[in-house]
Amino acid sequence: xxxxxxxxxxxxxxxxxxxxxxxxxxxxxxxxxxxxxxxxxxxxxxxxxxxxxxxxxxxxxxxxxxxxxxxxxxxxxxxxxxxxxxxxxxxxxxxxxxxxxxxxxxxxxxxxxxxxxxxxxxxxxxxxxxxxxxxxxxxxxxxxxxxxxxxxxxxxxxxxxxxxxxxxxxxxxxxxxxxxxxxxxxxxxxxxxxxxxxxxxxxxxxxxxxxxxxxxxxxxxxxxxxxxxxxxxxxxxxxxxxxxxxxxxxxxxxxxxxxxxxxxxxxxxxxxxxxxxxxxxxxxxxxxxxxxxxxxxxxxxxxxxxxxxxxxxxxxxxxxxxxxxxxxxxxxxxxxxxxxxxxxxxxxxxxxxxxxxxxxx
Amino acid sequence: xxxxxxxxxxxxxxxxxxxxxxxxxxxxxxxxxxxxxxxxxxxxxxxxxxxxxxxxxxxxxxxxxxxxxxxxxxxxxxxxxxxxxxxxxxxxxxxxxxxxxxxxxxxxxxxxxxxxxxxxxxxxxxxxxxxxxxxxxxxxxxxxxxxxxxxxxxxxxxxxxxxxxxxxxxxxxxxxxxxxxxxxxxxxxxxxxxxxxxxxxxxxxxxxxxxxxxxxxxxxxxxxxxxxxxxxxxxxxxxxxxxxxxxxxxxxxxxxxxxxxxxxxxxxxxxxxxxxx
Amino acid sequence: xxxxxxxxxxxxxxxxxxxxxxxxxxxxxxxxxxxxxxxxxxxxxxxxxxxxxxxxxxxxxxxxxxxxxxxxxxxxxxxxxxxxxxxxxxxxxxxxxxxxxxxxxxxxxxxxxxxxxxxxxxxxxxxxxxxxxxxxxxxxxxxxxxxxxxxxxxxxxxxxxxxxxxxxxxxxxxxxxxxxxxxxxxxxxxxxxxxxxxxxxxxxxxxxxxxxxxxxxxxxxxxxxxxxxxxxxxxxxxxxxxxxxxxxxxxxxxxxxxxxxxxxxxxxxxxxxxxxxxxxxxxxxxxxxxxxxxxxxxxxxxxxxxx
Numbered sequence: 001x002x003x004x005x006x007x008x009x010x011x012x013x014x015x016x017x018x019x020x021x022x023x024x025x026x027x028x029x030x031x032x033x034x035x036x037x038x039x040x041x042x043x044x045x046x047x048x049x050x051x052x053x054x055x056x057x058x059x060x061x062x063x064x065x066x067x068x069x070x071x072x073x074x075x076x077x078x079x080x081x082x083x084x085x086x087x088x089x090x091x092x093x094x095x096x097x098x099x100x101x102x103x104x105x106x107x108x109x110x111x112x113x114x115x116x117x118x119x120x121x122x123x124x125x126x127x128x129x130x131x132x133x134x135x136x137x138x139x140x141x142x143x144x145x146x147x148x149x150x151x152x153x154x155x156x157x158x159x160x161x162x163x164x165x166x167x168x169x170x171x172x173x174x175x176x177x178x179x180x181x182x183x184x185x186x187x188x189x190x191x192x193x194x195x196x197x198x199x200x201x202x203x204x205x206x207x208x209x210x211x212x213x214x215x216x217x218x219x220x221x222x223x224x225x226x227x228x229x230x231x232x233x234x235x236x237x238x239x240x241x242x243x244x245x246x247x248x249x250x251x252x253x254x255x256x257x258x259x260x261x262x263x264x265x266x267x268x269x270x271x272x273x274x275x276x277x278x279x280x281x282x283x284x285x286x287x288x289x290x291x292x293x294x295x296x297x298x299x300x301x302x303x304x305x306x307x308x309x310x311x312x313x314x315x316x317x318x319x320x321x322x323x324x325x326x327x328x329x330x331x332x333x334x335x336x337x338x339x340x341x342x343x344x345x346x347x348x349x350x351x352x353x354x355x356x357x358x359x360x361x
Numbered sequence: 362x363x364x365x366x367x368x369x370x371x372x373x374x375x376x377x378x379x380x381x382x383x384x385x386x387x388x389x390x391x392x393x394x395x396x397x398x399x400x401x402x403x404x405x406x407x408x409x410x411x412x413x414x415x416x417x418x419x420x421x422x423x424x425x426x427x428x429x430x431x432x433x434x435x436x437x438x439x440x441x442x443x444x445x446x447x448x449x450x451x452x453x454x455x456x457x458x459x460x461x462x463x464x465x466x467x468x469x470x471x472x473x474x475x476x477x478x479x480x481x482x483x484x485x486x487x488x489x490x491x492x493x494x495x496x497x498x499x500x501x502x503x504x505x506x507x508x509x510x511x512x513x514x515x516x517x518x519x520x521x522x523x524x525x526x527x528x529x530x531x532x533x534x535x536x537x538x539x540x541x542x543x544x545x546x547x548x549x550x551x552x553x554x555x556x557x558x559x560x561x562x563x564x565x566x567x568x569x570x571x572x573x574x575x576x577x578x579x580x581x582x583x584x585x586x587x588x589x590x591x592x593x594x595x596x597x598x599x600x601x602x603x604x605x606x607x608x609x610x611x612x613x614x615x616x617x618x619x620x621x622x623x624x625x626x627x628x629x630x631x632x633x634x635x636x637x638x
Numbered sequence: 639x640x641x642x643x644x645x646x647x648x649x650x651x652x653x654x655x656x657x658x659x660x661x662x663x664x665x666x667x668x669x670x671x672x673x674x675x676x677x678x679x680x681x682x683x684x685x686x687x688x689x690x691x692x693x694x695x696x697x698x699x700x701x702x703x704x705x706x707x708x709x710x711x712x713x714x715x716x717x718x719x720x721x722x723x724x725x726x727x728x729x730x731x732x733x734x735x736x737x738x739x740x741x742x743x744x745x746x747x748x749x750x751x752x753x754x755x756x757x758x759x760x761x762x763x764x765x766x767x768x769x770x771x772x773x774x775x776x777x778x779x780x781x782x783x784x785x786x787x788x789x790x791x792x793x794x795x796x797x798x799x800x801x802x803x804x805x806x807x808x809x810x811x812x813x814x815x816x817x818x819x820x821x822x823x824x825x826x827x828x829x830x831x832x833x834x835x836x837x838x839x840x841x842x843x844x845x846x847x848x849x850x851x852x853x854x855x856x857x858x859x860x861x862x863x864x865x866x867x868x869x870x871x872x873x874x875x876x877x878x879x880x881x882x883x884x885x886x887x888x889x890x891x892x893x894x895x896x897x898x899x900x901x902x903x904x905x906x907x908x909x910x911x912x913x914x915x916x917x918x919x920x921x922x923x924x925x926x927x928x929x930x931x932x933x934x935x936x937x938x939x940x941x942x943x944x945x
Binding site: 370377400466502533562565 | 641642645646647649650653654655657658660661662665666667668669670672673676742745746748749750753754760762764765766767768769771772773774775776777779780781782783784786788789790793820852873877880881882883884887888898901902905906911914915918919921922925929940941
């Protein structure tokens with residue numbers, strides 16, 4: 001019983017501050033969709049508009065095709081998981097889980113039974129009569145999920161629920177959340193500023209900045225084909241080059257930089273003004289002699305062993321520091337500090353991108 | 362060097378406790394002395410006649426009944442008023458908040474005499490004469506401030522996210538109030554009710570001006586001390602002290618029990634945390 | 639306000655607003671305004687209320703200047719109206735009581751906050767709270783017994799050989815001061831304790847480590863930190879003392895008039911409510927001035943005082 005969500009030109013102003021600026025997106029029933037962006041980008045405002053705590057200033061929000069404007073939070077088929085979980089500290093676990101049923105007038109025996117079922121679903125049997133203060137962080141997380149599921153929502157809204165957990169538990173809970181979503185088939189809308197979380201769990205990711213949706217796509221596409229500089233630099237690391245761009249031919253263009261001429265992909269309609277060239281560290285290659293194109297001489301200045309990869313800083317003669325990540329699988333030799341080398345990259349994996357999309361008039 | 366300081370501290374603390382408690386013991390002790398005047402010197406002999414006299418004194422019983430009625434009335438009004446005031450203060454901000462807050466705490470600092478007289482004069486305009494009902498209203502006007510401060514302190518530790526979570530799960534506003542907010546406030550409301558009750562019982566200034574011809578226990582004791590004093594007053598005092606002492610001890614024991622339960626729960630959560638890692 | 643309607647719904651918010659309005663308007667503001675208004679009107683028989691003689695004047699306030707008596711300050715004797723003298727002495731002795739309670743409570747607050755082991759605190763507080771829960775009238779009554787001419791204090795002092803004959807304790811202002819200090823010292827202790835307890839002990843140790851003698855540590859580190867507590871305690875003790883009617887009535891003598899007793903006399907014996915209102919208003923003004931003075935001197939806000 002999951003539902004899709006349509007945001008249609010949604011705007012939200014707080015006084016003169018525009019928190020959400022003409023957001024359009026269609027989220028499919030049963031989809032795991034993440035809004036990814038830095039704090040203050042408007043993603044939490046979107047979540048609160050969907051759940052009904054904030055009314056949009058403009059535009060339409062539809063849940064399951066139905067316009068929900070004017071409906072209060074307790075009338076909407078959504079369930080919100082709060083950043084701090086907001087478990088009720090004075091109720092035992094089972095009453096927490098069954099609270100949504102209690103306020104709907106379900107009798108006690110049924111409530112108790114349903115709470116036990118949900119506890120089994122989130123892999124926390126036997127905790128029904130405990131108090132919230134008796135649980136560990138991960139256990140509280142599961143209770144919060146069970147409580148939200150109890151009201152059989154069509155849409156689950158999750159507001160950075162993993163941010164309070166330590167790294168190991170966070171990674172464990174990612175898989176857990178994904179599994180619960182697949183098991184229940186409920187639409188999940190997930191808010192996070194952690195790109196790893198968004199990419200690992202989601203079917204699709206919407207990257208936001210300054211109230212605007214910059215790109216909506218699947219995680220691979222977001223990482224490999226960012227549409228603008230903001231998306232490229234918010235998701236993952238980059239080497240960034242600037243300079244005038246010649247007219248594109250066949251989807252590629254050449255950028256003149258103080259560090260050399262570089263060729264990279266360029267999208268239709270992207271012009272020379274305010275554009276930058278982005279290339280990921282893992283696509284940088286070292287060689288003893290210059291390659292045919294996109295190559296510049298460098299001196300290795302720093303080599304850091306990170307475990308699964310080795311990060312190498314190399315400075316060009318013109319003063320630019322290139323970052324490169326080499327896999328720790330012996331496929332490439334690890335250069336030593338002070339070595340003179342040439343760094344290069346394939347034009348197909350680099351992109352010339354415009355700045356972030358900014359507010360229209 | 363700190364040894365001298367600590368020793369002085371212990372001595373001073375002990376002396377202070379003696380200073381605080383001995384007068385109460387003297388007063389209680391006099392209740393058992395078979396002397397017409399309330400004193401412990403000279404010790405005439407042990408007696409329980411002052412308790413019997415007290416039992417047979419109908420004026421005391423009437424005063425006692427009046428006191429309890431007024432106190433219950435004050436609790437019934439001051440607790441909801443103080444709670445509403447605290448919720449209001451907690452939900453607004455800016456200049457309005459500061460002004461309202463000032464108005465709400467000011468009654469604590471207004472002399473009881475002033476409260477008594479202003480209440481008497483105000484209701485007299487509407488031909489509401491003096492009597493215990495006015496004592497209730499006068500007392501409520503400042504006792505509600507204590508309740509407000511207690512509830513407000515508790516509200517500040519309340520996570521408003523819990524209200525939103527309950528609304529999101531489909532609860533109505535009144536369900537949120539009944540199931541989420543009020544349960545969180547109950548400890549403060551309970552403490553507020555206790556304070557309101559005891560403040561009312563011991564109130565003298567407001568009651569004196571508003572009571573009409575009616576007696577409450579404090580007014581009765583006051584008139585007794587000024588007219589003809591007998592150790593029945595001491596008997597009454599001793600009973601009141603024992604009653605409050607009993608309540609205070611019960612309160613403290615409950616508090617300690619709750620703290621123990623909380624500590625055990627926290628320890629369990631820690632164990633669960635470690636088991637995960 | 640809009641947020642509140644959203645948070646609690648229309649029904650509940652309206653109820654909360656109405657209940658608070660009842661408190662603030664009906665129980666507080668309007669009664670005090672009535673008192674203020676009455677204080678300027680003459681005391682008239684019911685039939686003449688609203689008649690030609692019912693006009694505003696300062697006559698009631700003038701009544702404080704009635705009969706005259708002598709007041710000596712620093713050896714110089716003035717002739718002042720008896721009620722003015724009572725008024726001034728009430729303020730003066732309330733201030734004295736405030737100072738004494740501070741002197742008594744300060745070391746104790748420090749002891750409780752920084753010296754005693756935290757384990758024994760709950761028990762100590764329980765003991766300290768006992769007298770607080772005993773009503774004011776019984777606490778003054780206890781001293782009434784102790785200070786009696788043939789009472790325990792005289793007997794004890796004589797049997798110890800400290801005095802040869804009984805001292806008449808119930809005379810002048812001393813018993814009133816003794817009673818007020820005993821009754822209100824805890825209202826000084828608890829605010830002081832609260833403010834000192836929030837002081838980081840490391841600051842005290844740092845001061846000592848830097849070679850500060852104990853009195854300088856108190857003067858420069860602990861006292862400044864305890865300011866809000868001092869203000870709060872001083873306000874509470876002063877107001878309670880100046881407004882007390884029980885203690886001066888029980889422990890006072892003919893030579894120790896308290897202004898609240900003057901008000902009581904006018905209100906209940908002369909039944910002149912209008913003059914009573916005027917005098918009550920004067921008391922209110924003094925208390926308001928004292929609170930503002932304390933807030934100024936100690937640089938604290940009302941919310942720091944009322945805790």
